[in-house]
Amino acid sequence: MMNQQQIIESLAYFGFEDIDSKVYMGLLQTGPVSVGTLSSRLGIDRGKTYRSLSKLRNLGVVSTTFSNPTLCSAIEPIEALSTILERKQDEIVTMKSLSTKISQDISETVRNCDMQEISSFIIIQGRSNIYSRIGKILQKASGIVYIVAPQEDLMRMYHT
Numbered sequence: 001m002m003n004q005q006q007i008i009e010s011l012a013y014f015g016f017e018d019i020d021s022k023v024y025m026g027l028l029q030t031g032p033v034s035v036g037t038l039s040s041r042l043g044i045d046r047g048k049t050y051r052s053l054s055k056l057r058n059l060g061v062v063s064t065t066f067s068n069p070t071l072c073s074a075i076e077p078i079e080a081l082s083t084i085l086e087r088k089q090d091e092i093v094t095m096k097s098l099s100t101k102i103s104q105d106i107s108e109t110v111r112n113c114d115m116q117e118i119s120s121f122i123i124i125q126g127r128s129n130i131y132s133r134i135g136k137i138l139q140k141a142s143g144i145v146y147i148v149a150p151q152e153d154l155m156r157m158y159h160t
Helices: 003-012 018-030 035-042 045-061 077-109 126-138 152-160
Strands: 061-063 071-074
Touching: 003 018, 003 077, 018 035, 018 045, 018 061, 018 071, 035 045, 045 061, 045 077
Parallel strands: none
Antiparallel strands: 061 071
8 A cells, every 4th residue: 555655646547746746635635625624734835825726627637616715625536537548548549640641741731851871879868768768769670789788777668
């Protein structure tokens, strides 16, 4: 079972910043509450709380009332995270369908130049970007590929 800090870090994968995660977790623990009460309980500036609640409302994980004072409540986690996942999946489908069209349009617009094969050296940052690039290079390779890396990194790549 994850502790609260691990949950807050995990919510970053769903588009939450630290403050958003704290506000959402606070709402889950307190139930419907006014913004002022929530900000004082969490020890977060009221303006930051309003901005975070606005973002969370746009993500579909928080609902607010039109009453005075405005009451905020958190949507149940399973429903909230499912909503975010569905939105991300829709974005991926849209991106996939657009990528083919865009690459074809770019190919038509960009004039074909004679490309000379030259050796290259590429610097890539971020573990997932590195692993993805290595996978693509290995799939496209028709000859020998040299990889210079510590043994621990190669083992980590093999196990992910």
